[in-house]
Amino acid sequence: MQQDHVLDIQDLSVEIEGKEILSHLNLTIKSGEIHVIMGPNGTGKSTLTKVIMGDEHYRITNGSIAYDGQDLKTMKVDERARLGIFLGMQMPYEIEGVTNADFMRSAVHAKEKDQFQLFSFIKKMDKIVEQLHMDPEMIHRSINQGFSGGERKKNEILQMYLLHPSLVLLDEIDSGLDVDSLRIVGENVMRYYEENNPGLLLITHYKRLLDYIKPTHVHVMMNGTIVKSGDASLVEEIENDGYEAIAKKFSTSIGTCIIKEMTGHE
Amino acid sequence: MNKLKVVNDKIVSCELDDQLQVKLEEKNDFFDVNSLKILVLGDTDLEIEYESDHECKLDIFVNVKADVHFSLWEFRHGKRTKVQYKYYLDRNSNTMIRRIHHMEGIRELDLFHLNGECAKVDFLLKTISIKPEKYDMVVYHNAPKTTSNIVDHGINLEDGELIFNVTGDIPKGKTGCFLDQKNRIVTYNLEECKISPNLFTSEEDVTANHAAYIGKFKDEDVFYMMSRGIEERDAIRLLMKGFFLSNLELTKEKEEKLISILEDVWR
Numbered sequence: 001m002q003q004d005h006v007l008d009i010q011d012l013s014v015e016i017e018g019k020e021i022l023s024h025l026n027l028t029i030k031s032g033e034i035h036v037i038m039g040p041n042g043t044g045k046s047t048l049t050k051v052i053m054g055d056e057h058y059r060i061t062n063g064s065i066a067y068d069g070q071d072l073k074t075m076k077v078d079e080r081a082r083l084g085i086f087l088g089m090q091m092p093y094e095i096e097g098v099t100n101a102d103f104m105r106s107a108v109h110a111k112e113k114d115q116f117q118l119f120s121f122i123k124k125m126d127k128i129v130e131q132l133h134m135d136p137e138m139i140h141r142s143i144n145q146g147f148s149g150g151e152r153k154k155n156e157i158l159q160m161y162l163l164h165p166s167l168v169l170l171d172e173i174d175s176g177l178d179v180d181s182l183r184i185v186g187e188n189v190m191r192y193y194e195e196n197n198p199g200l201l202l203i204t205h206y207k208r209l210l211d212y213i214k215p216t217h218v219h220v221m222m223n224g225t226i227v228k229s230g231d232a233s234l235v236e237e238i239e240n241d242g243y244e245a246i247a248k249k250f251s252t253s254i255g256t257c258i259i260k261e262m263t264g265h266e
Numbered sequence: 267m268n269k270l271k272v273v274n275d276k277i278v279s280c281e282l283d284d285q286l287q288v289k290l291e292e293k294n295d296f297f298d299v300n301s302l303k304i305l306v307l308g309d310t311d312l313e314i315e316y317e318s319d320h321e322c323k324l325d326i327f328v329n330v331k332a333d334v335h336f337s338l339w340e341f342r343h344g345k346r347t348k349v350q351y352k353y354y355l356d357r358n359s360n361t362m363i364r365r366i367h368h369m370e371g372i373r374e375l376d377l378f379h380l381n382g383e384c385a386k387v388d389f390l391l392k393t394i395s396i397k398p399e400k401y402d403m404v405v406y407h408n409a410p411k412t413t414s415n416i417v418d419h420g421i422n423l424e425d426g427e428l429i430f431n432v433t434g435d436i437p438k439g440k441t442g443c444f445l446d447q448k449n450r451i452v453t454y455n456l457e458e459c460k461i462s463p464n465l466f467t468s469e470e471d472v473t474a475n476h477a478a479y480i481g482k483f484k485d486e487d488v489f490y491m492m493s494r495g496i497e498e499r500d501a502i503r504l505l506m507k508g509f510f511l512s513n514l515e516l517t518k519e520k521e522e523k524l525i526s527i528l529e530d531v532w533r
Contacts, residue, residue: 053493057485081495093490097508106504107494142508143490159494 004031005068005084005166007052007199012063014044014051014224021047023224024062029199031166034213036202036235039221040243045203046090048221049169052201053087054080067167082111086165088156090172090203095143100155101125103143108162121162128161133184149176150185157188167199168192174209186212207239220246267339268312274322275300285310285334299350301325311337318344318369325350332356332382338363341520346371346397357382357409363389364514368527371397378405380412391418392510394531395426404433407472411442417513421506422453423531433464434474441471451480452509454502483509503532 007029014022021044029035037045051058052065054077065072072080095103104125109116129136132154144152153173160168170189174182190213193200202213210232218234219226220243228234228246238246268286271279277290285308291301302324304312308331316324326349330336338361342349347369355361359382378387393399405414414434422428434445449461463476483505491501507528511521 055489076498077489077492078495078497078501081493087493089490093484093486095487095490095505095508097510097512098504099508102504102507103491103494106496106500107491110495110497110500142512163494 003166005199006030006066007085007167007201008064008066009052010064010066012051012065013061014047014058015061016047016058020061021058021224022051025225027219027226029167029201031199032197033217034193034200034202034215035217035219036204036210036213036215037219037221037226038204038235038238038243041205043221044224045221046171049087049171049201049203052080052169053077053085078110081107081163081165084166086160086163086168088153088160088168088170088173090175092144092152092156094145094147096145098143099140100143101139104139104159104162107159111163125158125162128158132158132188134158150178150181153177153181153185157185157192161188161192164196165198166196167201169201169203171203172205173202174204174206182208183212189213207235210235222247268310270312270314272302272314272316272324274318274320275324277302282312283310284308286312297325299323299325301327303327304329306330306334306336309335311339313339314341316340316342316344316347318342318347321346321348323348325352327352327354328361329354330356330359330361330385333358335360336362338365340365342366342372343368344370346373348373350375351377353378353387355380355382355385355387358384360386361388363387365389365391366514366524367391367393367395367399369393369395369397369399372399372401374399374401376401376403378403378414379408380406380414381408382412383409384411384413385409386413388415389417390513391420392514393418393420393428394510394527395420395422395428396424396531398425398427400429400431402431402433404435405445407434407436407440407443407445410440412440413444414446416447416449418447418449419509420451420459421510421531422451422457422459423455425457426453426455427457427459428453429458429460429462431462431464432476433466436467436469436472436474438468440469443469443472445472445474446476448477450478450509452483452506453480454482499532503528506532 009027012022012025039045060073067083108121134154173185186209215232218230220228268283269281287305289303293300416432418430420428428451430449432447432449436443447463451459453459459480461478463478465474467474487505488501492498
């Protein structure tokens, strides 16, 4: 039986080099929920995923992030990952010399420790590589080096499958994908969701990914906080009216006044 | 593959084909250093292992004849050594050198003389410095259309200090030369590391590039690995392994040997 998990973010404010990026943000994600965050560029969506993962470039100035009641702020990035949190990145890094296979073996070994079995790891990896329509040679190449946009995103999904997280954060996993790759990535994320019941947080600009992944919660983020939440129908509203119109329903302009209005902070 | 083993400043074993002539000239009243002389007559390769159990000096001369392709693999380990290389590369020769160091200090001078038109050298150094190491390398493009690709990679740990002085020289009239040098030091101590790339070109019709980097591995790379559950120290070990072993085209046996050295210095 799968366990239920909860990510709980309360009143979170974050800055980098003195500039506030997230402001009094609240968000709760439970197992089995698919949350989508949409919003204009530069509004803090990617920052949110990195802060949850523990990127030390960002400074938390207020609020809390907890996973299953454990304070994430005191945990290092690798500890959060071993707790079951996975971040699929928008632009996964290229690392020369370190092969995908070596990297993934180290990651799975770090999680499973004495339970790690090389043969079953290889078997599982081969199966997922096939499922994602990846070239098997990629496993033996340096991480993301010379990979196309689609190959990089598939590589992220491969890692997700192997690490078997209970909370999946996907930051613009649809960017740079052609229609076929988008379908493969979308279907495989949904398949993972159906088989494992994780909490899922998607950052996206486009409705097209949501043809494959059906959200239970949709949020609009502006100026570092969530200004509106709803169900899947909110995506249609955004598509039809745009972010500006949504913002106007709450305030006269997109600005910090919205944040204050929505969060109750003066 | 041809093989040579040198302990301190003496040859202790060699297996060579007829494309190679190797001799050791003993130090004498005029020279206080033994000289290892390698003459490459035809396409071939050579693997040299140097071992030093006390501080020593050695001069090495490598002469590659015209139109010859030569591949040299060197592994040097042991006590502090002072070594001087002189390469003489003839017309249309192509020399590839892969050199690995795990020493308790080294002072090295490399002089590459690209004497014949279209001579080419590809040089790759990988070193783990745990004591002071200083390398001076000078590439003389003495003929037109000569090519040099120099790559120096160092991992600086413990009491290591690492200095790469790399100079390329292209005189007037030696047109169509290509010179590229990439030097990188990954350092995890507070000791001095320095890279001095010098490109002296008196000719306009040349291509000359250089890149130099000193520092730790990028935060983003470490973050990416840690975000998959790998502890920071293990993430750095993986990055170190990738950095050190890349482009060496190793056999399984050599790879395992180098991995065990890395494991030893980065526990």
